[in-house]
Amino acid sequence: MLWAVATVTFFAVRLIPGDPAEAILGGPGSQTSPEALAAVRAEYGLDQPLLVQYLQQLGRLATGDLGRSYALNMDVGPLVLSQIGGTLVLAVLSLAVAWLIALVLATWSTGRGRLAARIGTGLEIVAAALPHFWLATTLIVVFSVWWGVLPPISTADARGLVLPVVTLAIPLAGFLGQVMRESLNTALESPFVLSARARGESDRGVLWRHALRHAALPAISLSGWAFGSLISGAVVVETIFARPGLGRTLLNAVTVRDVPVVVGVVMVVALAYILMTIVTDLASGLADPRPTEIGNGGLS
Amino acid sequence: MSATDSRSAGPHPAVALRVRNLRVGFGDASAADVVRGVSFELRAGECLAIVGDSGSGKSVTARSILGLAGTAARVSADELSLAGESVLGLSEAAWRRRRGRDVGLVLQDALASLDPLRPIIREIGDSLRLHTRLDQSERSRKVLEILAAAGLAQPELYAGRRSGELSGGQRQRALIAAALALDPPLLVADEPTTALDVTVQAQVLDLLEQVRARGTAIVLISHDLAVVSRIADRIAVIHEGRIIETGTTAEVLQNPRHAETRRMLAAVPVDRPRGSRLAPATAVREPVVAHPPARVPEHLAERVPVSVASRTPAAKPVAEPVIALEAIGLSKSFRGPHGTVHRAVDEVSFRLPRGSTLGIVGESGSGKTTTARLALALTAADTGEVRLLGEAWSTLPERDRRARRPLVGAVYQDVLGSFDPRLSVREILHHAVAATAGSSAGGGSAGRRAMAARVSALLDDVGLAESLLERRPTDLSGGQRQRVGIARALASTPQILICDEPVSALDVSVQAQVLDLLDELQRELKLSLLFISHDLGVIQHVSDTVAVMQNGRVVETGTAAEVFTAPTHPYTQALLAAVPRLH
Numbered sequence: 001m002l003w004a005v006a007t008v009t010f011f012a013v014r015l016i017p018g019d020p021a022e023a024i025l026g027g028p029g030s031q032t033s034p035e036a037l038a039a040v041r042a043e044y045g046l047d048q049p050l051l052v053q054y055l056q057q058l059g060r061l062a063t064g065d066l067g068r069s070y071a072l073n074m075d076v077g078p079l080v081l082s083q084i085g086g087t088l089v090l091a092v093l094s095l096a097v098a099w100l101i102a103l104v105l106a107t108w109s110t111g112r113g114r115l116a117a118r119i120g121t122g123l124e125i126v127a128a129a130l131p132h133f134w135l136a137t138t139l140i141v142v143f144s145v146w147w148g149v150l151p152p153i154s155t156a157d158a159r160g161l162v163l164p165v166v167t168l169a170i171p172l173a174g175f176l177g178q179v180m181r182e183s184l185n186t187a188l189e190s191p192f193v194l195s196a197r198a199r200g201e202s203d204r205g206v207l208w209r210h211a212l213r214h215a216a217l218p219a220i221s222l223s224g225w226a227f228g229s230l231i232s233g234a235v236v237v238e239t240i241f242a243r244p245g246l247g248r249t250l251l252n253a254v255t256v257r258d259v260p261v262v263v264g265v266v267m268v269v270a271l272a273y274i275l276m277t278i279v280t281d282l283a284s285g286l287a288d289p290r291p292t293e294i295g296n297g298g299l300s
Numbered sequence: 301m302s303a304t305d306s307r308s309a310g311p312h313p314a315v316a317l318r319v320r321n322l323r324v325g326f327g328d329a330s331a332a333d334v335v336r337g338v339s340f341e342l343r344a345g346e347c348l349a350i351v352g353d354s355g356s357g358k359s360v361t362a363r364s365i366l367g368l369a370g371t372a373a374r375v376s377a378d379e380l381s382l383a384g385e386s387v388l389g390l391s392e393a394a395w396r397r398r399r400g401r402d403v404g405l406v407l408q409d410a411l412a413s414l415d416p417l418r419p420i421i422r423e424i425g426d427s428l429r430l431h432t433r434l435d436q437s438e439r440s441r442k443v444l445e446i447l448a449a450a451g452l453a454q455p456e457l458y459a460g461r462r463s464g465e466l467s468g469g470q471r472q473r474a475l476i477a478a479a480l481a482l483d484p485p486l487l488v489a490d491e492p493t494t495a496l497d498v499t500v501q502a503q504v505l506d507l508l509e510q511v512r513a514r515g516t517a518i519v520l521i522s523h524d525l526a527v528v529s530r531i532a533d534r535i536a537v538i539h540e541g542r543i544i545e546t547g548t549t550a551e552v553l554q555n556p557r558h559a560e561t562r563r564m565l566a567a568v569p570v571d572r573p574r575g576s577r578l579a580p581a582t583a584v585r586e587p588v589v590a591h592p593p594a595r596v597p598e599h600l601a602e603r604v605p606v607s608v609a610s611r612t613p614a615a616k617p618v619a620e621p622v623i624a625l626e627a628i629g630l631s632k633s634f635r636g637p638h639g640t641v642h643r644a645v646d647e648v649s650f651r652l653p654r655g656s657t658l659g660i661v662g663e664s665g666s667g668k669t670t671t672a673r674l675a676l677a678l679t680a681a682d683t684g685e686v687r688l689l690g691e692a693w694s695t696l697p698e699r700d701r702r703a704r705r706p707l708v709g710a711v712y713q714d715v716l717g718s719f720d721p722r723l724s725v726r727e728i729l730h731h732a733v734a735a736t737a738g739s740s741a742g743g744g745s746a747g748r749r750a751m752a753a754r755v756s757a758l759l760d761d762v763g764l765a766e767s768l769l770e771r772r773p774t775d776l777s778g779g780q781r782q783r784v785g786i787a788r789a790l791a792s793t794p795q796i797l798i799c800d801e802p803v804s805a806l807d808v809s810v811q812a813q814v815l816d817l818l819d820e821l822q823r824e825l826k827l828s829l830l831f832i833s834h835d836l837g838v839i840q841h842v843s844d845t846v847a848v849m850q851n852g853r854v855v856e857t858g859t860a861a862e863v864f865t866a867p868t869h870p871y872t873q874a875l876l877a878a879v880p881r882l883h
Contacts, residue, residue, distance in 0.1 A: 191413040198366055198405035199427045199478065200396045209426070210415050288417060289462070 005270040006061055006263060010054055013259045044070065057260075061267065067260035069253075076264035080246065084268060087238070087245035091230040093161065094168035095223060101173035106180040106215065107207060111188060120181060128174030132233050136167045136240045154243035164237045171233075172226050179218045187214035217288050224280040228273045313344040316486045316517035317365065317403075320379035324360050326372050334360050336541035344485060347508075347518040349528035349549075351564070352538035353807040354778070361538070362490045362521045366405055367395040383485055400427045404479030408491035410471035414463035420447075420474040421459035427481035443481070450477035451507050468664065469500040476507060480516075487511060490521040497663035497834060502878040505530050523807055526568055526837075526880040529553055537561045553882055567812035568882060569841035578812030578841070622690075624796050624828035625652040625708075629684035630674050644670040646852035647684070652796070657822065657829040659843030659860070661836055663875075667852040668832045672800045675830060676710055677701060689795070706736045709789030713801035715781045719773040725784055726769040729755045732791035758787040763817060779810035786817065790825070797822075798830045803838060815842060836879050840864050848872045 041047040045056060060067055066076035102124075109120025143163060144152035154160040187193065188211050196206050235247035246265055253261035317340075324335040335357040342348045352358045363369045364380070367390060380388050382402050390398070399405075407413040414423050424446060425439040434442060440459075447455035450473045463471045472492065479487060489508065493501040509531045512518050522528045528535060529549055536546040537558065545558040556562045567578050632645040645667040652658040662668050673679040675686055677694045686694035688704065696704075712718050719728055733754050756766060762783040773781055782802060789797060799818070803811040815838065822829055833839050839846060839860075846863040848856040848871065856869040867873045 191407050191409065192415040194363075194368065195405065195407055195413045195423075195475070195478065196415070196426065197368055198399050199481075200398070200400040200430045201426065202396055205430075210418075213417050 001274060002267060002270055003058070006058065006267060007054075009263045009266045010057060010259070013254070013257065013262050014050070057263065061263075066264035066267065069261045070256070070258045072258070072261070076260050079249070079261065080264050080268050083244060083246045083249045086243060087231065087234050087247060088272070090161070090164055090168065090234055090237070090243070090245065091227060093165045094172065094230050094233075095226060097165055097169035098172035098176055098226070099219070099223075101169060102176035102180050102219065103212075105173070105177050106184055107212070110181060110184050111203065117181075120177070124174045124177040124181070126174070127170050128178065130171050130174075132167055132171065132236045133240065135170060136163070136237060139163050139167060140240075152241075154238075154241040160241075160243075164241045164243060167237050167240075168230055168233050172230065176219045176222060176226070179222055180215045183218050184211055184215035187211040190214075213287060217284065220280055220283050220287060223283075224273075224277040227276040228269075231269050231272070313346070313515075314383065315341055315381075316344050316346075316383055317342040317519065318379055318381045319361075319365070320377060322361065322364060322375070322377040322380060324357070324364055324369055324376075325374045326370075329374070334541055335364070338538065338541070338543055340536055340543065340546065342486070342517045342519060344517050345512060345515045346534070347512050347520055347532045349520040349522060349532035349535045350538055350543075351522055351525055351528055351535055353523060353564075353809060356538045357541040358521045358523075358538050359490055362405075362488050362519065365486075365488050365519065366399055366403055367392075368399075368405070397431075400479075400484065401431045401482045402484055403486040403488060404482075404484045406476050406479045406487065406489040406492045408494045410468075410475035411463050413475055414471060414478070416462055416464050419460045419462055420466070420471070420478075424474065424478040424481055427478060431482050443477075446477045446481050447474065450474070450480065451503070451510075452477070467500075468496055469503055472496060472500065472504050473507065476504070476511075480511065484516070486517045486519070488519045488521070491523070492520070493527055494522070494524070498836065498875060498878040498880075499663065501527065501880070505880070524880070525553070525564060525808075526882050529882055530880050537564070564809060565882065567809045569812070569815065569835075569837040577816050579809060579816050622654060623651050623687075624654045624689060625658075625675060625693075625830060626650070626687045626690075627671075627675065627684065628687070630671070630681045630686065631683045632670055632674060632679060632681050643852050645674060645681075648847075648849070648852070648854050649684075650847050650854065650857065652828050652830055653844075654795075654828050655822070655826050656844040657831055657842050659839035659846045660830065660832045660849060661834065661839040661846060661875075662849030663834060665851075666849040668834075668849055669800055670852075671849070672710075672798055672830070672832050676708060676798055706792035707795050709792060709794035709797045711782070711785050711789050711797060711799040711802045713804050715785035716773055718785065719781075721772065721774055724770050724772055725764075725776075726755060728773070728784060729758055729787060729791060732788040733758075736792035754791075758790055761790055761821065762787045777810070778806050779813060782806060782810075782814050783817065786814075786821070790821070793825075794827070796828045796830065798832075800832045801834065802831075804833065804835065811838070818842065836864075836875060848875070 038047075045053055048056070057067065064077075066080065068075055069079060072079065105120055105123060109116040140152045140163065143150040150162055151160050152163075154164060188206070193206055193210055196210055201209070231247070234245060235251055237243070238245040238247040239251055246269065250262065250265045252258075253265065319341065320339045322335055322338045323333050325331055325333040338357070338361055340348060340350075350358050350361060360369055360373070364373075364375050365382075367375075367387065369375050377388060380386065382398065387395070387398065414420060421440060421443050424443045428434050428439045428442055432439075444455045444459060447459060452458060452470060452473045458466060458470060458474075463474070466474065476489075476492070487508075492508065493504050496504060505527065508518060508520070512531065518531075520528055520532055525535075532549050534547065535549050535552040536543045537552065537560065538544070539558075539560045545552060545556065545561050552561065553565065556565055563579075569578055627648055627650050630645055630648045631643065633641050633643045635641055648667070648671055650658060650660070660668050660671060670679065674681050674694065677686060677696075677698075681694060685692070688707065693701065693704070723731070730751060733751060755769075759766060759769070764780060764783050764787070768776065768780065773784065776784065785802075797818075802818070803814050806814060818829065818831075819842065821827060829842070831839065831842050843860045846856075846858060846860050847854045848863065848869065850871045856863060856867065856872045863872060864876065867876055
């Protein structure tokens with residue numbers, strides 16, 4: 001998995017037109033002497049055939065060495081480590097807030113008549129369709145420019161985190177809410193809920209002891225994917241809110257063709273994604289201890 | 301009912317439940333009621349069975365007794381009282397205090413009726429948590445007692461498991477235990493044994509019998525007269541929302557007064573010889589004379605691009621094979637969880653002579669369905685082979701088998717799931733005909749006319765009106781759906797029909813019609829049937845020869861008469877002993 005990510009990234013960055021050596025010496029358009037270019041190529045191994053460069057990089061990656069940035073002139077490892085914290089905080093908080101919004105919306109709008117269900121569904125569809133850049137700009141205009149209650153760019157304190165987290169959480173809440181509502185409705189109509197009611201269980205008891213757990217299952221599975229989409233969303237959000245983090249680092253690195261940084265960031269994100277998938281699998285296992293069925297069912 | 305109708309307690313046990321003129325409707329007031337004036341009463345230690353087909357209003361009646369008919373339901377009655385106290389117009393909170401304590405509910409299919417994510421100890425403990433002040437450890441102790449009383453052996457071993465980790469009998473006991481946790485004076489059991497294997501069904505009925513003997517009043521809701529006859533004191537037959545007949549079990553079974561009751565009794569296939577009709581003839585269909593090419597109108601016949609039958613090898617047999625389908629030493633294993641290997645089918649051999657019916661009977665997990673899939677060559681066998689009309693079948697590569705696929709049709713239990721829900725009946729049958737006739741059938745007006753003729757011939761075969769052609773499967777009744785499923789299977793003019801539990805999801809009267817239909821089709825089209833069912837009554841009725849399966853093996857084979865009158869294998873004997881009969 002990680003190997004595939006490294007390979008694709010390596011070649012994808014190389015497909016961008018332009019000479020990385022020029023990028024190292026100040027980017028396209030800067031006047032550089034052929035001698036300087038040659039020296040840089042030799043230093044970074046760029047004079048080797050592409051395949052050799054690729055294998056060299058793989059070899060370094062395998063030993064945990066992410067290489068050295070062309071543009072920033074520092075090792076990629078410490079660079080990524082210094083930036084990853086902000087992005088992880090953003091992603092994890094957004095995921096939590098998205099879950100909260102989705103849960104509240106789904107539980108409020110089920111079992112409350114057709115109108116509530118329509119409102120809930122409508123809100124989810126709209127939320128899921130909102131693009132991050134639009135949402136971010138709108139939130140800045142409303143909360144920072146008009147009302148002036150929240151800072152438009154990210155600050156170190158918690159207030160600076162609110163708008164970026166909300167920007168990422170709302171579309172995700174739309175997705176999570178849709179799957180939760182569907183499984184919540186299925187669970188509420190199932191015979192075991194009727195059995196529970198026949199024991200004297202209340203609506204709230206049915207929801208908390210039975211239905212919500214069933215509703216959470218698909219949303220938990222979706223969270224692994226959601227985490228990946230949050231990190232890609234972070235590229236936009238960190239740029240708009242001028243927030244330090246992996247997303248912005250990645251964007252800058254791509255702009256100047258800083259191959260080691262791009263590969264490094266992508267590798268770390270892929271690793272985080274894999275870890276998150278493992279976490280969601282474990283969480284699914286905890287929430288749903290039934291063994292997975294193997295073999296086939298009926299004829300049809 | 302009039303015999304026991306008495307308001308004074310007197311020498312009689314106390315009245316546990318009295319229902320007078322119960323009416324339940326759904327939707328707006330103009331919609332017809334589902335339950336239209338039902339009255340009955342029940343005393344402690346008595347079991348009243350409410351019997352009817354699906355849609356008769358029996359389940360809605362059952363749920364109304366617990367105030368669980370749903371938020372959309374309009375419930376009204378002259379009287380609805382539990383143990384002498386009226387529960388009409390109770391608030392939801394007041395109902396919650398009564399449910400579980402004054403009345404318990406047992407539903408069909410404990411796999412779905414117990415929360416599959418929670419261990420049964422917590423499901424049963426919930427009743428105690430809601431109605432008593434016992435703490436967690438006292439509840440756990442009490443749950444083990446309740447489970448033991450419900451006949452679950454080694455309750456401490458199983459209490460921590462979830463419904464999916466228990467056997468069918470264990471989880472049904474757990475479900476009953478949950479309803480009985482507070483020892484309510486009234487138990488409502490809605491199809492408590494439906495979908496259970498016969499041996500398990502017998503155990504559950506025994507348990508309900510014990511519960512009744514302890515003084516609990518039981519309302520038993522069922523579609524199956526044979527099942528209720530085992531434990532019910534009285535039977536009320538419900539039809540279209542009304543109770544049409546009520547009396548002691550013996551009266552209703554021996555002297556049914558209402559025509560509908562007689563029809564239901566006649567439809568039970570147990571102990572009915574092959575060839576006798578189960579349902580009164582409806583006479584919708586003309587006898588089918590021959591295979592389809594002959595049924596295309598004559599002026600079209602020569603223009604039909606490719607005749608279906610001439611493409612199938614069996615239409616020009618060199619020598620008429622005697623055995624339609626033969627299985628020789630079939631085995632198939634599946635890998636289970638934790639690397640265990642499960643032998644679903646183990647050295648199974650059988651022969652299906654042409655034009656006859658081989659019934660394969662067994663309980664769930666006995667390998668019946670896997671056998672059907674092997675026979676259809678949808679699953680590859682580990683060892684052994686299936687031969688079709690005396691030639692290789694399962695051993696052929698799929699490419700060579702495809703030309704012979706039209707010879708074998710399949711009918712499934714979950715027929716709705718096997719249809720594309722967006723297609724109309726016409727489209728379903730068109731696809732099926734086109735698939736056999738090849739792409740050539742689609743073109744030209746002659747092709748279209750031939751197609752239309754073929755589709756209406758198929759409808760006619762299965763006794764469906766042409767007016768149903770534009771309906772979607774979801775808008776059809778269960779019996780109509782299964783008829784469409786059979787028509788689809790017949791589209792390829794098969795010689796062999798493999799039916800996997802084709803009537804298991806149907807009401808007994810609809811089941812009777814479908815069984816009659818299959819019987820007629822078999823005689824008219826000279827079909828050979830491989831008929832798979834868990835229902836011994838059905839198997840006895842349809843089969844010439846029978847194979848009894850247990851744990852993937854065929855434990856007994858013989859003619860239907862031999863197997864059912866003089867079973868030699870102990871398992872067959874146990875199965876037959878467990879079959880509920882009308883007595």
